[in-house]
Amino acid sequence: MSTVQDQVSASLEEHSMEYHFEAFSGECTRSSAAELSEKAGKFGPDVVAGLGGGRAIDTAKAVSHELGSALVTIPTVASNDAPCSALSVQFTENHVLDRFLILERNPDVVLVDSQVIAEAPTRYFVAGMGDALATWFEAYTCTKSSAKNLPGGVTTAAALNLARLCHDTLMEYGVSAKLAVDQDAVTPAVEKVIEANILLSGVGFESSGLAAAHGIHEGLQALEGTEGALHGELVAFGTIAQLVMEDYSKGEIDRVIDFCNAVGLPVTLRQLGVSDASRENLMKAAEVACGEGLTTHNSYFEVNPDLVLEAIIGANALGDASLKRS
Numbered sequence: 458m459s460t461v462q463d464q465v466s467a468s469l470e471e472h473s474m475e476y477h478f479e480a481f482s483g484e485c486t487r488s489s490a491a492e493l494s495e496k497a498g499k500f501g502p503d504v505v506a507g508l509g510g511g512r513a514i515d516t517a518k519a520v521s522h523e524l525g526s527a528l529v530t531i532p533t534v535a536s537n538d539a540p541c542s543a544l545s546v547q548f549t550e551n552h553v554l555d556r557f558l559i560l561e562r563n564p565d566v567v568l569v570d571s572q573v574i575a576e577a578p579t580r581y582f583v584a585g586m587g588d589a590l591a592t593w594f595e596a597y598t599c600t601k602s603s604a605k606n607l608p609g610g611v612t613t614a615a616a617l618n619l620a621r622l623c624h625d626t627l628m629e630y631g632v633s634a635k636l637a638v639d640q641d642a643v644t645p646a647v648e649k650v651i652e653a654n655i656l657l658s659g660v661g662f663e664s665s666g667l668a669a670a671h672g673i674h675e676g677l678q679a680l681e682g683t684e685g686a687l688h689g690e691l692v693a694f695g696t697i698a699q700l701v702m703e704d705y706s707k708g709e710i711d712r713v714i715d716f717c718n719a720v721g722l723p724v725t726l727r728q729l730g731v732s733d734a735s736r737e738n739l740m741k742a743a744e745v746a747c748g749e750g751l752t753t754h755n756s757y758f759e760v761n762p763d764l765v766l767e768a769i770i771g772a773n774a775l776g777d778a779s780l781k782r783s
């Protein structure tokens with residue numbers, strides 16, 4: 458079976474285009490991007506293409522930004538909303554958030570082959586739904602708080618409606634799409650959820666802003682045991698915690714938790730790999746989540762680690778209760 462790289466190579470050759478592949482180190486850091494920029498710069502490319510998951514794509518974005526080239530993103534999984542945005546999230550070598558690099562413009566082409574997405578492990582597709590699940594709730598919060606979006610502007614009614622469409626698509630088609638992807642099948646539901654995970658979530662978060670769900674995801678990453686959790690899995694739990702902190706009704710929160718359970722997104726700390734759910738340990742996550750510059754501060758009220766800690770504990774309790782129900 459040919460790899461996606463083989464398919465891309467064959468297509469480029471067919472069109473007599475010169476190309477050069479460079480492997481990505483596995484982490485999007487300033488140094489990995491600088492190293493690739495130096496290598497790529499020798500070829501003076503007109504186009505830089507990012508092929509792979511979110512980190513590979515974010516690295517390609519940083520390289521294209523550095524070289525001033527056109528940018529094509531070719532996601533091979535739909536596990537996050539990185540492919541469409543004009544943002545490269547850079548980390549330290551230890552996968553701690555370093556900075557948000559805002560690009561001058563969005564990718565010129567976003568190329569998604571639905572069959573490639575469906576054949577990738579279902580867990581990635583489901584994680585993408587976790588990332589997309591946060592989009593509407595965070596966008597709505599940013600509207601209430603008049604928080605700035607990532608490029609420093611404010612949201613529009615159109616962007617907010619795309620964020621809402623992202624949410625509604627997941628609720629209507631998420632479960633059937635997940636079941637189809639389990640069988641490597643591309644159904645209309647799968648196409649809709651790919652659009653939600655990659656396009657609607659990307660445009661939604663970029664145009665309206667992020668809030669506590671993503672901030673709490675940063676905090677959860679600081680806890681021992683979460684190293685194996687995917688971005689969207691942590692964001693899904695962060696979304697539930699955000700809803701708890703924002704005092705959504707139990708009915709609304711349960712609707713989100715039931716969705717997570719139905720598609721296989723984690724709803725408890727244990728499912729994320731955290732075995733020490735003591736207050737002392739969770740306080741580490743709450744403190745990180747309230748760090749300077751993190752999007753938890755886009756809430757429409759003053760946040761502090763105590764508030765986030767109670768929300769994490771409350772979310773975990775609701776998740777636990779849901780597992781006992783089912």
Ligand SMILES: [Zn+2]
Nearest residue numbers: 537538588692
């Ligand atoms: Zn995200």
